[in-house]
Amino acid sequence: MEAKELLSKTAVVVLNYNGAKLLRQFLPTLISCSDSARIYVIDNASTDDSVSLLETEFPAVVCIKNAQNLGFAGGYNEGLRSIDASLLVLINSDVEVTPNWLQPLVRAFAEEEKLAIAQPKIRDFKNKAAFEYAGAAGGFIDKYGFPYCRGRLFETVEIDENQYSDETPIFWATGACFAIRKKVFDELGGFDADFFAHQEEIDLCWRAFNRGFEARYLPDSVVFHVGGATLASGSARKVFLNFRNSLVMLLKNVPQGMLFEVLFLRLVLDGIAAIRFLTSGEFSKFRAVIAAHFAFYANCNQTFKKRAKHLRSDYFSKKSIVYAYFVQGKRRYSDVS
Template sequence: MDKIAVVILNWNGVKLLEQFLPSVIQYSEGATIYVADNDSTDNSIAFIAEQFPTVKIVKNSGNHGFAKGYNDALQHIDAEIYALVNSDIEVTENWLQPILDTFEKEHQTAIIQPKILDFKNKEYFEYAGAAGGFIDKYGFPFCRGRIFDTIEKDNGQYDTNIELFWASGACFFIRKNIFHELEGFDESFFAHQEEIDLCWRAANEGHVIKYNYQSVVYHVGGATLQQGNPKKTYLNFRNSLLMLVKNLPSKGLFFVIFFRMVLDGIAGVRFLIQGKFGHTFAILKAHFSFYCLSLKHLKKRKDFQLQQYYTVKSIVFLYYIKKLTLFKEIFNSIQNIKN
C-alpha cells in the first residue's frame, strides 16, 4: 500500500492538466499520482499517457461530478492517505511533508487542509477554503481569510495550525480508512458542499479536522463553474439545506432549517433587485429540489450529532448588519478555536 496517493479529478480539462500537473509531479516525491477521469471527451487520457507516463489513470464510467467521481475512483486506489486535488491547483515545494508529519503524530486527525492562496493573485487567500473553514448556526460556510466576498491578503495572520470544522475540497487530505468508513462523499450532492458534509459527518464520529499553514498551494478557482454561474448557486443552496437535514442536532432542527430558508429567500430578493434573475430562479429551484429530497436525506441521519457545531450564530448578521468583514474582527474575543 502506498503512503499517499495524489488524486486529481478531471473532466475535459486537458489545458488545466497541461498547466498544473507538472508542479504536482515535480513536488510530490514519494507519492503516487493518479488522474481520475470522469469520461472526458477531449484528449485528456491520450495527453496524460503521452506526456506524463508516470501518472496513473483511473477511468470513471461517466461524468459523475465531484462526489461520485471521487467515490468511484478511490475504490481502485490503495494508499494510507488520499490527497484529493483540483486540476487547477499549483502545489509548492515540500507541500506534502507537513501534512504527512501531522497524520503521523496526531492519530485522531482524519482530515487536513493546507493554506490555499489565489493563483492569479498570490499574495491573497483563495475563495474556496483560504485558511480553513467554519459554519454558522444556519449552515453558512466561511473561512479564515474569506468571509462571503471579502478576501484577505495573506500577511501571516493565520499561520497557526488549528482545528477546523471543514476543509476545502480544492485540496483535501483524508485517511483512506476514514473516507471509506464514512462511505465517502454524498453522491446526491453531485458537486459543491460535499466536503463540508463529509467533514461534519466525520466530526459527528469524533474525528478531527485540521489546518496546516506550512503546506501551501495556489488555486485558480472557478475553472469548472464560475462563481457567478446560476448552476453553482443552485447546487450551493440545495446542498446546504440537504446537509443541514442530515447533520443538525435534533433539538431545533426544523426551526434552523426554516430560518435558513427565510434567509435564502432574502438572498433571492437581493439577487432580484440586482437584476440577477438567473440566481433568484436558481434559489427557487434549489428549494423545490430540497422539498423532493428532504425525506430521503432525513433517513441518512446518524444516532449522534454534535450539539455545538457552529462558531457564531449568524455570519450573515455580523457581515451585512454589523459590517464585520474580516475573520479576526469577529473572532478576536473567541477562545474556542483550538490550537
C-alpha cells in the same frame, strides 16, 4: 507509522473533467513536488483529449477512467475505490503546489493518530499575496449552515499577512486540497454522491465531526488555487448547487432539537437572497434559488433517512455570520472569531 513510510502509502488524486489544458499546466509541478507519493488522475468521462494527454505526456500518472461524469462527489467515490493507500490527498486540477507542500501534511498524519482530515494554506493563483475563496486558512460554519473561512467571509478575501500561520483545528477542509485517511473516508462512506458538486466536503467533514474525528489547518503546506475553472463563479448552476446542497447538509446533520429553528430561519434568509437577485436583475440566479428549494423539498424524505443517530450541537462557534457581515459590517475573520 513513520512519515517516510506513510509518504510511500500516500495517493495524490486529481479529479478531471475536460481539463486537458489544466492538466498540462499544473501536473508537471505536482509530479515534481510530490516526492514518492503516487499520482492518480480520475477522469470523469472527459470528451476532450485528457486521457490521451495523460497516456502520452504523463505516463507515470495512473489514470482511472470513470464510465460517466459523476460530478465531484460521485466521481471521487467511484475512482477512489480502486486506489490502495493509507492517506488520500485530493487536489483540484487547477491547483499549483509548491516545493515541500506535501511533507507537512504527511508528517502531521504520521505523528498524530487522531488526525483524520487536514488542509494546507490556500492562496489565490491570480493574486498570490491573497487567500483564495475556497478554503483560505481553514473552514467553519455558522448555526444556519453558512460556511466561512479564516481569511474569507462571503466575498471578502484577506491578504495573507501571516495572521493565520498557526496550526489550528477547523470544522471543514476545502475540497480544493483535502487530505484524509483512507480508512476514515471509507468509514464515512465517502462523499454524498447526491450533492454532485459543491459543499460535499463540508458535509463529509460535518459527518466526521459528529463521529469525533479531528480536522486541522496546516499552514506550513502552501498551494495556489485558480478557482472557478470547472464551474464559473456566480453561475446559475453554481447558485443552484450551493443553495440546494446547503439545505440538504442541514437536514442531514443538525440535531433534532435544533432542526426546525435552523431550517426555518435558513429558508427565510434564502428567500431574502432570492429577492435580492430578483431586484438586481439577476433573474437566472433568482430562478436557481427557487429551483434549489423545490429540489430540496422533493427529496426531503430521502435526505432525512441519511441522518446519523448521534448528531452534535456544538458544530458552530458563530451564531450568524450573515448578521455579522451584512448588518454589523464585519469583514475579517478576526472580527468574528
